Amino acid sequence: MDRIRKHFNIDYIHNMGITGKNIGIAVLDTGISNHIDLNDNLVCFKDYINIRKTAYDDNGHGSHVSGIIAGNGYKSKGRFKGIAPDSKIIMLKCLDKNGNGKIDNAEKGLNFIIDNRDRFNIRIVNISVGSIKKTDDNESERLVSAVEELWKLGFVVIVAAGNNGPDKGSVTAPGNAKSVITVGASDDNMVSGNDRRKNYSGRGPTKICVVKPEIVCPGTGIISCNNKNGYSTKSGTSMAVPIVSGIVALMLESKPDLTNKEIKKKMYETAIDVGLPKNHQGWGEINARRLIL
Numbered sequence: 001m002d003r004i005r006k007h008f009n010i011d012y013i014h015n016m017g018i019t020g021k022n023i024g025i026a027v028l029d030t031g032i033s034n035h036i037d038l039n040d041n042l043v044c045f046k047d048y049i050n051i052r053k054t055a056y057d058d059n060g061h062g063s064h065v066s067g068i069i070a071g072n073g074y075k076s077k078g079r080f081k082g083i084a085p086d087s088k089i090i091m092l093k094c095l096d097k098n099g100n101g102k103i104d105n106a107e108k109g110l111n112f113i114i115d116n117r118d119r120f121n122i123r124i125v126n127i128s129v130g131s132i133k134k135t136d137d138n139e140s141e142r143l144v145s146a147v148e149e150l151w152k153l154g155f156v157v158i159v160a161a162g163n164n165g166p167d168k169g170s171v172t173a174p175g176n177a178k179s180v181i182t183v184g185a186s187d188d189n190m191v192s193g194n195d196r197r198k199n200y201s202g203r204g205p206t207k208i209c210v211v212k213p214e215i216v217c218p219g220t221g222i223i224s225c226n227n228k229n230g231y232s233t234k235s236g237t238s239m240a241v242p243i244v245s246g247i248v249a250l251m252l253e254s255k256p257d258l259t260n261k262e263i264k265k266k267m268y269e270t271a272i273d274v275g276l277p278k279n280h281q282g283w284g285e286i287n288a289r290r291l292i293l
Helices: 002-007 010-015 061-070 103-115 137-152 237-254 260-270 288-292
Strands: 024-029 042-047 088-093 122-127 156-160 181-185 215-217 222-225 231-234
Touching: 002 010, 010 288, 024 061, 024 103, 024 237, 061 088, 061 222, 061 231, 061 237, 088 103, 103 122, 103 137, 122 137, 122 237, 137 156, 156 237, 156 260, 181 237, 181 260, 215 237, 237 260, 237 288, 260 288
Parallel strands: 024 088, 024 122, 042 088, 122 156, 156 181, 181 215
Antiparallel strands: 222 231
């Protein structure tokens, strides 16, 4: 995360006092661990898999995503601090220990977000997971409809393009939803280790020919919290999404009256062309400094 914060001038923004204070971010994932970097930021945990009351993460993916968004970096003396370390995490465990989930549980989580938006000041919904190619079309449509409804209600819904690239039309649901902000990885040709093949980031277009993804940012070799009170390295569009969620949290602290449509428009106006094909980079790489300051 030190590399990512430097890339986007995040520490400069933090030094101006903009840290995502009290912005609620709902995360649909595998859970969140009892991690020193995350404990101060977790305000709600709901478990739709094992119906446990105490927060946990039996996979590690959700903790990694949460650390990218809101980790305070205590364990690493600040080195692996997240993008919005004073934002608040609402963790909705919709995925099991293998990272798999049912559409019914995802819908329960999304309904919880709607019912509790004011209680937790939920402004952002982070969905770092998507369906696989073989997912039933009916289920994919249900998921797309659900996130479209959240967008209509004013939430900033940020979702992954998926890791089924580089073929055309490989963005997975709900990343193919028209309204939401879909995030790809700008550095998927630089895979570190064996955790992801090269050129994994999902490419557009979608069936309805909407430009997807809209935005890209780094997603390869990201070091963040694991579920053992330490850190681990992961790659994927799942890691790119929480970077964008954190940047949006900083935006909303700085400019709290922004609507989701205005945020999306500003991303379009400020994105940086990084020289990738249009169906890979969309508008370009997110420009944190121009969005926030």
